Amino acid sequence: MDNTSQENYLEYRGRFKGLMGWLTSTDHKRIGLMYMYAIMFFFIIAAILGLLMRIEKIAPGQTIMDAQTYNGVFTIHGIIMIFIIVIPGLAAVFGNFFLPIMIGAKDVAFPKLNLLSWYIYVAGSILVVASLFAGGGPPDTGWTFYAPYSFKTGTNMLPAVLGAFVLGFSSILTGLNFIVTIHRLRAPGMSWMKMPVFPWTLYGTAWIQLLATPIVGITLLMVIGERVFNIGFFDPAKGGDPILYQHLFWIYSHPAVYIMILPAMGAISEIIPTFSRKTLFGYKAVVFSTLAIAFVGYFVWGHHMFTSGMSGTALFTFSILTFLVAIPSAIKVFNWVSTMHQGSISTDVPFLWAASFIFVFMIGGLTGLVLGALATNVHVHDTAFVVGHFHFIVFGGTGFAFFGALHYWFPKIYGRMYDRTWARTGWLIFFIGFIALYGPMFYLGMTGMPRRYFDYLPEYHGPNILSTFGALIMVTGFVIIVVNLFKSAKSGKKAEMNPWGGTNLEWQVPSPPPLENFDEIPTIDKATYKYE
Amino acid sequence: MSNVHRDDFGSKLGMWLFILTELLLFGGLFITYAVYRYLHVDAFHLASQELDVPIGTINTIILLISSATIAMSITSIQQGRKKLTLWLIASTIILAVIFLVNKYFEWGAKFEHGLFPGSDYLDSLGYGDVLFFGLYFFMTGLHAFHIIIGIAVLGFMFYYVKIDRLKPDNFQLLENGALYWHLVDLIWIFLFPLFYLIA
C-alpha cells in the first residue's frame, strides 16, 4: 500500500529542474502550492496595509498618514484581500491539490489550462499591486469602485480595475476546469452522492465562479470605458445611474462571498468527522444546503444597497431573500455540531481551527441578519459594524478554515508533521487577537463610528485602542503559525500516510503523494466518511 | 503526464461552459440596456432612426450564412471531405471579414456626424441619446472584438484541418470553434432588433 513505483510529486523531475520545474509544471499539486505561495506573499502585503490602518487608528487625528493615504491603503487592502486572497482562497490551493485525489483522479480535466490560470492570476495581482505606485497614487475608491467617483478620481484606477478584470479570468477558468473535472473524472463507483463534501463545495463554488464573474468583468470594463471614453453609463451628468453600477457590481460580488465560504465550509466538513471519529451527520443535507446557498445567493445582492435609493419593492425583495439564504448556512452548523455530538473528539490542531471557525462564523452570520433587516440596516450601514461583520465571516470563515485545512492536510502535502505545541500556541494567540481586533467594531458601529474614515471622534478612542492591540496580538500569532509551518515543511518529523485517521481517498495515498496520485485508479464501493 | 485517453465529451462540456460565461458577459450589458431603455423609451426610439437598417439587415444575414457554413463544415469533416471543409471554414472567415468591413463604414459614418461617446454633439442631444449610443458602440464594439477573435479561432481551425490534425474521427476542436462562432451569431441576433428595429 505504501510502496509506490512513482516518486512523490515534490521530488519528481521532468524536463526542467528546480524553480523552472515548478513554473512549467501542469501537476495540480504543484499548481496548488504555487497558488499558496503567491497568496501568502500578497497576503503579507495586504496584512501590512491593514496593520498600518490599525496603527493610524490607534488615536484620533492623524497618527502616521493623512486622509488621502488612508483611503488608498484601505482600497488596496480590500482589493488584494478580496480578489487575490479569499476568492481564489481554498479552492485555488486545496481544491487544486486535493480535488483530483479525493475523487480518485490523476489530475484535473485541463492541466495546461490550470497552469495558465495561475499565470493569469499572477499577472492580475501584479497589476493590482502596481497601482500602489507611480502616477496619481493608489486608488481611493474602496475595493467596490463605486461610480461616478471611480471614473472621476485622479488616482491609479486603470491598473487596479484592469488587474481585477484579469484576476476574474483566472477565477472563471479554474471554475470551468473543476466543473469538467468533477463531471468527468470521478473514479469508477464514485457516484455523485458518494463524493466527499469538499469536492461538492468546490462544485458549487465553481458554478458561481463561472456564472457570476463575467458580470463584474463587464462592469469593470464599463468603468474603464467611462474613464477613457466618457461614455456616460454611470454618470448622472449624462443620464447614467450610479445605482445601476451598484447593481451590476453586487450581482457578482455577493455571490463572490459564497465563492469564499463554500470551500471553507467544505474543509470544515472534512475536518470535523475525522476529529470526532464519527460519520458526518446528514451528508445529504450538507450537499443540498451547499447547492441551495450557491443558488439563492444569486438573488440577494441588493442587501448591500439598502440605503442607496432603490425602490421599496426591491428593498423588501432583497431583505426576504437574504433571510432565506441564511437558512442553508445554519443547517450546516447544525450538521457539524451534530457530528461532534457523542463523537470521540480529538482536540488536535485542525479541530481547534474548525471549532473556532464555527464560533466566529456564527457571530459573522448572526450580525449579517442585523444587516439584512431593513430597519436595523439603516442604522449600521457604512459603519464599523459592517467591517466587523465581514471580517468575522470572511476572515473568521475563510481565514480560519484555511488555517484549519492547512494544518489538516499539511502532513499529506509535505510528508512531514509540524510541532503541535507551537501550532496550538499560535492558534490561541491568533484567536485572542482576532476577537480583540474585530469584536470592538460591532460596538463602535452601533454607536455610530463610520467606516472608511481615517479619523474618529474622541468617544470612540477606547475600543479603537483595544482593536489595534488586538491586531498586534493577532499578527504575533500569525507569525508563530507561519514560522512553525515553514520550519516543519523543511525539517519536521516524517509523517505517515494517515496521521489523523481520515477516511477519504487522500489518506489512502502516500504522504507526500506520488506524481499521478494513484498507481491504479481505485474503485469506490463504500460511502464516504464511514467510521465503524 | 501518462496518456490520458481523449475525452471529447469533456472537451465539449468545457467549451459550452465557456460559452455560458460569454452569455453572462453580454448579459450584464443587456441588463444595462433593459434599464436605460425603460427609463428613456422615447429617446431610444428616436435615436434608433439614426442607424442604417439595410446595412444592419445585410450584416445579420451575413452572420447567419456564416453560421450555416461553419455548421456544415462539421458534417463535411465527418464525411472525410477535407477540401469542402476547408472551403466552408474559409467562407465563414470571408463572411466575417465582410461583416467587419460593413461595421467599419457604419461606425465611420457615425463618427463623421459627431456621434461617438464623449462628443459634444452627442452630449447636446440629451440623456437618452447619450445612453443609446453609448450602449450601441460598447455592445457592437465588444461584439466586433469577439468577431476578430473568432476569425483568429477559425484561422486556426483552417490550419489544423489542412495539416490533418483535425480528422473525421477527431474533430471536437472544430466543433468547439464552431460553437464559439455560433455564439457570436447568437449575440448579434439580439443586438440587431434591440438597436436597429426599435424606431
Next chain:
Amino acid sequence: MTEEKHHITPYKTYLAVLGILIVLTILSVAITQIDLSRWATGAALLLAGIKSTFVLLIFMHLRFDQKIFKVMVGLIIALLVVVIFITMLDFLFR
C-alpha cells in the same frame, strides 16, 4: 468513454434552417412598419428568441446532444431573466 455514433446533420437541414432564419430576419424588419405600439419590443424579442432557438438546437447541435447541455443552457437563460427581472424591480417601482 465508448464512442457513440455521432449524429451527422445533413446539409439540407442546415440550409433549410438558414432559410427560416433569413425569413424571420426579414419578417422582423417588416413588422417595424406596423404600429404595434407597446408590443413592438415583445414581438422583436419573440422573433429573436425563435431565431436563437433554431441556432441553439440545430446549428449548435443541442437537439441531438446529451440532455445535460440543454439543461445548462436553459438554466443560464432562466438565471439571466430572473436577474434582469429583480433589477427591474428597483427601476420600475421608484
